[in-house]
């Protein structure tokens with residue numbers, strides 16, 4: 154499985170968004186409007202798979218991996234998200250297996266790429282009951 158994981162990490166790296174040659178250009182008003190329009194119009198929404206080409210099916214089920222492998226893959230996915238101006242909002246305490254599953258599920262999640270700013274994937278529904286973060290849900294602290 155180690156060899157497979159190595160290949161997978163390489164695939165994740167090559168799925169990073171290619172940095173455009175933008176000579177430190179400031180965001181123009183038109184750029185901003187374009188991002189906002191993309192965000193508002195539902196039909197611009199595609200999954201992360203659509204954007205980066207990585208397939209959900211390429212990721213082995215969690216029980217076929219050990220914690221180290223899952224942590225390595227999750228970290229690689231973190232970097233990938235960063236290259237797409239996005240991040241996943243997962244609490245520190247979430248164990249490797251759960252983090253892995255949450256990260257991989259993002260591939261099938263609709264995502265609007267923003268050329269400026271940052272898209273956050275928030276797993277929390279705001280209600281601890283049925284929240285994907287389970288006992289790691291931050292809402293529980295608020296009660």
Ligand SMILES: [Zn+2]
Nearest residue numbers: 277278284290
């Ligand atoms: Zn929650």
